[in-house]
Amino acid sequence: MNAQNQHRIVVSPRSKTLRKFCVPVVRKVTTCRRDEAGFSLYELLLVLALSGILMSAAVDNLKILDRQLSTSSEELLAFLKRTRAKAIASTSAYTIEPISNSHVIVRVSAQCGAGPYATDSSLSLRLPAKVTFDNTSWSSCFSSRGLASSDSEILMRDTEGNSKTIELFLGGAVRVQP
Numbered sequence: 668m669n670a671q672n673q674h675r676i677v678v679s680p681r682s683k684t685l686r687k688f689c690v691p692v693v694r695k696v697t698t699c700r701r702d703e704a705g706f707s708l709y710e711l712l713l714v715l716a717l718s719g720i721l722m723s724a725a726v727d728n729l730k731i732l733d734r735q736l737s738t739s740s741e742e743l744l745a746f747l748k749r750t751r752a753k754a755i756a757s758t759s760a761y762t763i764e765p766i767s768n769s770h771v772i773v774r775v776s777a778q779c780g781a782g783p784y785a786t787d788s789s790l791s792l793r794l795p796a797k798v799t800f801d802n803t804s805w806s807s808c809f810s811s812r813g814l815a816s817s818d819s820e821i822l823m824r825d826t827e828g829n830s831k832t833i834e835l836f837l838g839g840a841v842r843v844q845p
Contacts, residue, residue: 736825739798740843743821743833746771746792747841753790754809761787764806769794779808779816797826813839 747763750773754761760779765771773790776782794800801822808816819835832844 735795735797736823736829736831739794739825740823740831740833742794743771743792743823744841744843746790747833747835750790751809751813751815751839751841753787754811755813758811760808760810761790762806762808765800765803768799768803769796779810794823798823799825801830807835809839815839 750761750763757775760776760781762774762776762779762784763771764774771792773787774784775787776784801824805819805821807819810816815835815837818837821833821835822830823833824830833841834844835841
């Protein structure tokens with residue numbers, strides 16, 4: 668094989684297409700020069716830039732999960748909303764009360780303040796080890812219409828001294844104070 672054969676245009680016997688800079692070595696097998704194989708520098712830089720952008724976005728989203736107080740307050744907010752929705756759906760009264768500084772349970776009855784109570788095992792919330800309720804003397808009941816029995820403020824603290832307050836309103840609305 669000489670240098671003149673490497674630079675000529677060869678028709679592939681199998682596909683009948685033109686291949687520039689390819690030379691048949693053995694029958695029905697062709698090889699290409701090294702400068703034709705692989706990725707260009709621009710393609711590699713583009714892939715690295717795009718993967719860097721995607722990784723930075725993923726890391727920013729994962730940082731939210733590291734803030735246990737914020738995550739716990741959002742979990743309690745969702746828990747209160749889910750309990751209210753279940754009270755409306757089942758036409759029963761659902762009373763939320765803490766049994767420890769990190770555990771909340773739900774009791775079900777026909778009306779708010781009237782027994783007998785049954786514990787709903789599907790509705791229970793445990794806070795992470797670093798987050799606790801500041802006060803455990805609160806409780807609130809959602810009627811079958813989804814109305815809360817009283818306005819409540821639930822204060823949560825973490826081990827670093829940060830705190831968040833969750834407000835529960837008479838109409839059943841809940842929010843985390845900024």
